[in-house]
Amino acid sequence: MKQYSRWYHPYDIDEKYNKRVAYFSMEYGIDQPLKIYSGGLGFLAGSHMRSAHDLRQNMIGIGMLWKYGYYDQVRNDDQTMRSQFSEKHYTFLEETDITVTVSVNNHPVKVKALVLKPEVFGTVPMYFLTTDIPENDYLARTITHRLYDPEESTRIAQSIVLGIGGGKVVEALGGADLYHLNEGHALPLAFWLLEKYRSVEQVREHMVFTTHTPEKAGNEEHDIHFLDRMSFFNGTPLEEVRRLTRIEGHLFNHTLAALRLSKVSNGVSKLHGEVAKQMWHENEGICEIISITNAQHAHYWTDDDLWDALQSGNDQALLQRKKQMKHLLFRIVADQTGKLFNPEVLTIVWARRFAAYKRADLLSHDLERFLEIVNNSEHPVQVIWAGKPYPFDEGAVSTFNKLVKLSIKQPNVAVLTGYEMELSRKLKQGSDVWLNTPRRPREASGTSGMTAAMNGSVNFSVQDGWLPEFSRHGENSFILPIVDTTLPTHHQDTEDHKNLLHILENDIIPTYYYNHDRWVRIMKQGMYDVLPFFGSDRMAHEYYEKLYNY
Structure with a gap:
């Protein structure tokens, strides 16, 4: 034998x-x-x-x-x-x-x-x-x-x-x-x-x-x-x-x-x-x-140069490497969509399975307000969606396609296909914010946020899955207030959407553009806090x- x-x-x-x-x-x-x-x-x-x-x-x-x-x-x-x-x-x-x-x-x-x-x-x-x-x-x-x-x-x-x-x-x-x-x-x-x-x-x-x-x-x-x-x-x-x-x-x-x-x-x-x-x-x-x-698995998912910069206390090298990784991600965005994203602009990524309870489109529920945020000339926001709906789930595919159609005429919005391990790694390494919007408590774990934090992407999430064991709002992540889960689903969605945009407009965007030292502290704290406990x-x-x- x-x-x-x-x-x-x-x-x-x-x-x-x-x-x-x-x-x-x-x-x-x-x-x-x-x-x-x-x-x-x-x-x-x-x-x-x-x-x-x-x-x-x-x-x-x-x-x-x-x-x-x-x-x-x-x-x-x-x-x-x-x-x-x-x-x-x-x-x-x-x-x-x-x-x-x-x-x-x-x-x-x-x-x-x-x-x-x-x-x-x-x-x-x-x-x-x-x-x-x-x-x-x-x-x-x-x-x-x-x-x-x-x-x-x-x-x-x-x-x-x-x-x-x-x-x-x-x-x-x-x-x-x-x-x-x-x-x-x-x-x-x-x-x-x-x-x-x-x-x-x-x-x-x-x-x-x-x-x-x-x-x-x-x-x-x-x-x-x-x-x-x-x-x-x-x-x-x-x-x-x-x-x-x-x-x-x-x-x-x-x-x-x-x-x-x-x-x-x-x-x-x-x-x-x-x-x-x-x-x-x-x-x-x-x-x-x-x-x-x-x-x-930390060794598989993390960028060595980013971690070397973190551990040596070299913030300049850390930010330079983060910008390089944004460039690498944005080459994929340009290749798939013909859009040239700017590495200086705050970049939010939502990427995971398109299951209904994960609410891929929560960020865009108020379309007019969403477009005002991404197209603001003083402090714009770039948004990337990616994920593979179950191919026979018509509702999930429809949500994906709705976001594609929304993105086509928006220079700061992209929807990527082919969400597998390499694209997942690039999205985590090239994003500033990793967005997670499940209906609590229906996300058992949600591990993508772990590998995002390992790569200097700041978690912005509903308090579900692994997040209660990791997150400290405003210190290593940004966390939505817990919504009453006995409310009807559409009321929960409305409340979460309201809180999502409030934190984005009043905390995340101002911090990224006008309080850069605080942003770097939050990013680094997320990297420090995610390992070793959230390593496999x-x-x-x-x-x-x-x-x-x-």
Whole structure:
């Protein structure tokens, strides 16, 4: 058997992290060339795999090799968004001799594992699963074509491949002490573990779970009979599934089942941990929900020259490097939009998934006032939007296109396409302000603000996700007052919009243009405060300390 077809690491395991952990995630944002991610869940998982490598942890990653990735975000002739699905080929992934069989809709499907070796991107060994091989018929081959396929049966098949196929791949590598579900997508793993251990108590002893979202859409539910027909439960009789998960109705909630079949689970910020407890506490038999705050890999995301200037106390070099990074970002703006942005002008970036609760267009709710702000001749503002809506979410795509149309005739407003890891890095490094506008408390973590702060971009945010653990208004960030969440949604939006513009017009803009020393202090304080706590080495350590060794 080839060397990489068994449990192998290129380093001596640190004894603090000796437990063998297999980490399951539907997406990973590891590096720009490997396009198997859609957003924050993937970025988080990628940073975790990098820090696990840096800390010499006894972990491997299990994921999916998406033939068409998530999608390529391009433009129609009128500049609006178009979703393009093009084949991806990766010469840096290597063959293994591991092929396993899973049952999907009572049909055998072959699942092949390819390996991403640690030396390629500095991660723990990672195994990516594909069904797009000659041994399968056409329908089976399409299971691993698109991340988050809109077809329900395909999505369920993807969970089976990741969970059961992934479990069998781990077994072929020598097995693990613990199986970590990053979100509920790999839940069929629990039923494979039930077959392996023959005891639900043993399943709980070997499985832990991270829940990432308080959003209903992020906590999948499917008809339990449909799941049974699809072979989701790995042959476990339906009556036994109901007994083990205590789910009696026809809708099977993946998150609830994971909470009942795991030893312990975690939310991804202190606030989200509390929100998750409130969401699920009325359900009997769930495991304890703790919190481990998300973080990002500092070495990957930060600019070395910027940090050298910060640590040497050279403000002139710090500001010079920040201006250089604005120039680099503005070259992308010019290339995509034909607009020449000015590095002396305050630049605000809103960039993340275009989920409705994130309110991409909150800044422009009062269009007349928005245009007055960006076009003010004495203290103008440049605004950049970027992000990839789910391609089959018509509302999200419509919001994106509305902003594109708003931007076309505005010299200080741009909407960029192709929001992946490299553009994300450039936006964080080239922005002065990183804007985050979710409806509180629906943002579980929101890690993009961490990597923005690492690059001297000042967070301007709703007090949600990780921000309550970091932010001090006017010292290291600018934070909106907390709005009463019992108000109707449109009232919350109105109040947040009012507060957003008040802080922008009366604090942020005057500070940037007329109190530059204060601006630099806030920028530097954000950089000092974000590390090391919001670096993923702390997070990867806490997963062993709090979750794996629970």
